[in-house]
């Protein structure tokens with residue numbers, strides 16, 4: 001069995017690992033670290049909670065200790081919370097080096113970040129948008145000597161989801177040296193393999209944890225089939241049960257929109273559950289504060305959008321509830337991966353309506369495992385159904401009375417301006433596109449109608465012909 005020493009780590013780093021309870025390398029660390037220490041580009045694909053962060057942090061620290069300078073390493077990651085988490089690992093493991101790090105994420109003061117960048121930190125951990133802003137607007141730092149470029153959750157950084165990082169990545173890739181080591185990690189790398197290979201140019205070492213099932217063995221994956229209108233009652237019932245049966249418990253609930261996240265939080269609080277929200281419409285300081293309160297178990301329930309689906313490492317989470325069935329298997333894999341981490345047990349429960357069954361089939365096909373039905377006492381759920389639905393409606397009304405929707409519009413416009421778009425022009429374009437779509441639909445409808453009419457006409461003709469034929473032939477045949 002490999003040890004950190006046998007993989008080539010120095011004694012100080014091995015000791016530092018020990019202090020953090022990291023005594024033996026996990027498979028992704030065992031396989032990827034030697035290649036990274038050899039100077040190769042590396043792509044590592046291993047299950048959630050399997051120690052991918054240390055698989056790149058440790059070799060970077062080893063190399064940094066041999067030749068320390070700034071800026072030595074840049075880590076890019078899709079969310080702000082994840083950037084802080086990665087920086088924490090660097091700080092904890094790199095303490096004996098006196099590691100200087102800098103976190104560059106949106107929602108935080110840009111001037112302070114600019115100052116820190118100009119002080120040549122060893123390691124910069126950033127979200128792509130904010131770093132690209134600094135590159136565009138400042139000449140007080142450069143990354144010409146950068147030794148390591150790391151893309152954590154690399155597939156997310158390259159896909160064109162609701163937040164598209166590709167333009168910002170281009171800006172960043174233009175200012176980092178071609179001669180560098182590039183490391184790419186994720187639990188779901190394989191879908192974007194070709195794009196990733198073009199970033200890690202020098203014949204990257206590729207390691208994938210081969211296993212039939214793509215989720216961890218310690219995870220008990222369940223579902224509850226429910227009509228849409230009963231979903232919230234199931235949710236309340238589930239939480240009540242966990243609260244009654246466990247002393248030490250902690251649950252993450254994922255939902256599809258910021259608004260839903262806010263409403264669910266309000267609703268669960270009406271039922272006196274210790275719930276707190278995390279979504280992208282909250283101020284960044286509030287996001288960090290809420291996450292900290294959840295991590296320290298002050299609040300036992302975190303209700304989040306997919307902004308929290310990837311990477312967050314909160315060992316106390318025993319249960320993940322999907323309030324909506326994720327539309328993509330990949331998102332499911334990351335969401336449920338917030339529990340059952342580093343060998344611990346965990347449960348995931350997905351609420352599935354009759355319209356989501358095909359999504360469950362897609363998930364099962366991807367993860368190569370079947371979700372099992374979660375046993376519930378329907379009678380208990382029906383008892384609270386009206387009360388839950390009334391409470392939800394009350395929360396919706398309360399939220400409508402605030403400027404939540406307006407804020408959403410303002411945020412959208414802000415984002416467009418940041419992307420160099422004119423919000424009014426975009427609105428006009430959107431309306432025109434919608435109009436074209438409507439007209440196309442109408443046109444299609446008319447064509448369909450005409451086709452149907454023609455078909456009906458033909459059928460009528462056939463029928464009348466058929467009726468006519470016997471009466472015409474009958475005399476001759478008799």
Ligand SMILES: Nc1ncnc2c1ncn2[C@@H]1O[C@H](COP(=O)(O)OP(=O)(O)OP(=O)(O)O)[C@@H](O)[C@H]1O
Nearest residue numbers: 022024025026048049050051052053187311313342
């Ligand atoms: N060798 C090790 N032995 C024991 N625990 C470890 C080891 N390496 C890392 N860990 C711990 O395992 C936990 C999960 O690690 P990490 O967050 O790096 O997972 P990950 O693979 O990046 O997961 P995800 O895909 O969800 O981002 C962390 O708490 C980390 O400290």
